[in-house]
Amino acid sequence: MKIVDWPAADVLKIPGDFPPGPLFTVPPILAELRDNRPLCPVEMPSGNRLWLVTRHADVRFVMNDPRFSRDLVFPGAPRMAGDDLTSVAGSLFNMEGDDHTRLRGVLSSCFTRRSADVWRATTQRHAHDLLDHIERAGQGADLVEDFSEPLVARVAGDVMGLSRAEHATTQEHIRRQLDLLGSQEQITSATTALTELAGRLVDRAAESKGGASGLVTTLARAAREGTITREEAIGTTGLLLMNVTDPLVPPLTVGVMTLLRHPRQLGECVRGPELWPEAVREVLRYHNNGITNFPRVAVEDVERHGIVVSAGEGIVTSALAAAHDPREFVDPHVFDVRRREKGSVFFGAGPHFCLGSVLATVVLAAAYEVLFKRLGRLRLAVEPHEVRKADGGFFACPESLPVTW
Numbered sequence: 055m056k057i058v059d060w061p062a063a064d065v066l067k068i069p070g071d072f073p074p075g076p077l078f079t080v081p082p083i084l085a086e087l088r089d090n091r092p093l094c095p096v097e098m099p100s101g102n103r104l105w106l107v108t109r110h111a112d113v114r115f116v117m118n119d120p121r122f123s124r125d126l127v128f129p130g131a132p133r134m135a136g137d138d139l140t141s142v143a144g145s146l147f148n149m150e151g152d153d154h155t156r157l158r159g160v161l162s163s164c165f166t167r168r169s170a171d172v173w174r175a176t177t178q179r180h181a182h183d184l185l186d187h188i189e190r191a192g193q194g195a196d197l198v199e200d201f202s203e204p205l206v207a208r209v210a211g212d213v214m215g216l217s218r219a220e221h222a223t224t225q226e227h228i229r230r231q232l233d234l235l236g237s238q239e240q241i242t243s244a245t246t247a248l249t250e251l252a253g254r255l256v257d258r259a260a261e262s263k264g265g266a267s268g269l270v271t272t273l274a275r276a277a278r279e280g281t282i283t284r285e286e287a288i289g290t291t292g293l294l295l296m297n298v299t300d301p302l303v304p305p306l307t308v309g310v311m312t313l314l315r316h317p318r319q320l321g322e323c324v325r326g327p328e329l330w331p332e333a334v335r336e337v338l339r340y341h342n343n344g345i346t347n348f349p350r351v352a353v354e355d356v357e358r359h360g361i362v363v364s365a366g367e368g369i370v371t372s373a374l375a376a377a378h379d380p381r382e383f384v385d386p387h388v389f390d391v392r393r394r395e396k397g398s399v400f401f402g403a404g405p406h407f408c409l410g411s412v413l414a415t416v417v418l419a420a421a422y423e424v425l426f427k428r429l430g431r432l433r434l435a436v437e438p439h440e441v442r443k444a445d446g447g448f449f450a451c452p453e454s455l456p457v458t459w
């Protein structure tokens with residue numbers, strides 16, 4: 055049966071039918087789907103019906119199988135809520151095959167050990183500066199407004215060559231673009247605005263003499279030399295604007311909440327800072343980002359669990375559900391920074407595996423380390439159940455997190 059023919063009563067709605075568990079934990083319905091409906095039809099806010107995949111093995115399968123394509127740059131492609139970053143031509147994220155390999159090769163040259171060291175030092179410097187401000191202001195702070203958001207803004211600004219004002223505008227565009235409750239017009243206009251901004255950044259990088267190893271500079275230079283097109287430089291810069299910001303704020307906030315609820319493990323990290331990258335990976339496994347990843351489209355019929363995903367139908371993986379699959383992880387509901395299992399999919403898998411995985415880990419680890427070293431008695435200033443989720447966002451994040459120390 056084609057997905058459009060499924061009776062409405064059997065189709066779950068995202069996000070409405072997927073309320074989170076307590077304290078930003080995994081939506082309980084994902085366990086039920088993993089056990090009983092490993093391929094389940096869901097309706098996205100766009101009105102599109104997609105197949106939702108929840109088992110770890112199936113998520114890896116979809117991410118690795120070229121019959122599921124990330125190229126959604128065509129009218130009528132399956133969408134989350136509207137024409138978001140998955141609709142942008144020239145973005146690495148939306149390409150497949152040889153063109154994807156060629157563009158990815160250009161960008162990979164920026165993700166070196168040296169750049170990780172630079173990002174670590176940048177994060178440490180900004181984290182100390184923000185904590186100086188917080189301490190000077192006296193007891194009590196909002197971790198989102200005073201630490202997580204400005205820290206990520208500053209690091210992203212340095213990495214992408216954005217002024218503070220440009221960064222604020224970028225943030226606003228991204229918020230509107232990834233708003234699951236936003237209108238189609240709002241999402242399209244935000245995508246257009248972000249692509250225009252990316253174009254200005256590429257032009258500026260092409261004119262500048264310094265920063266030869268920066269992300270945008272590398273793309274601009276490759277476009278000048280003809281290795282990639284101008285559209286690819288701009289589309290991929292737009293993707294990076296989102297990547298260096300949006301997925302980092304939630305783990306910096308929810309992760310702090312969760313670490314505070316596990317004081318023994320937190321103490322071990324503070325005493326043995328080499329454990330911080332493990333803590334980051336466990337935060338990302340435990341909370342992940344969003345109910346689902348971005349969609350893919352089947353380019354031929356694929357059968358799985360007795361169901362045929364027909365060519366042209368959309369499919370979406372839930373790395374969050376996969377991270378809590380007991381077929382893969384021992385006691386997946388337990389937060390354990392010393393967890394031994396590898397192979398988690400919070401950074402994706404296959405050809406589109408996250409290029410920034412090392413950098414993201416470095417930034418989050420440095421931020422946790424500085425925060426808990428400076429504010430050794432950090433604690434929530436409200437009851438954990440009082441912390442509210444911000445509305446609409448793709449990534450689940452508290453709207454504020456009052457803390458004291």
Ligand code: HEM
Pocket residue numbers: 117146147148158293294297298299301302305338343347348373399400401402403405406407408409410411413414
């Ligand atoms: C905690 C933070 C992050 C998480 C959880 C995350 C997760 C992911 C995931 C799951 C994908 C693959 C999606 C798919 O195949 O459907 C991806 C792709 C990507 N990520 Fe990340 N990411 C993070 C941070 C970053 C950062 C900081 C950067 C860059 C500086 C980055 C750059 C990219 C790029 C360029 C791709 C596209 C790769 C391709 O299509 O070949 N990410 N990320």
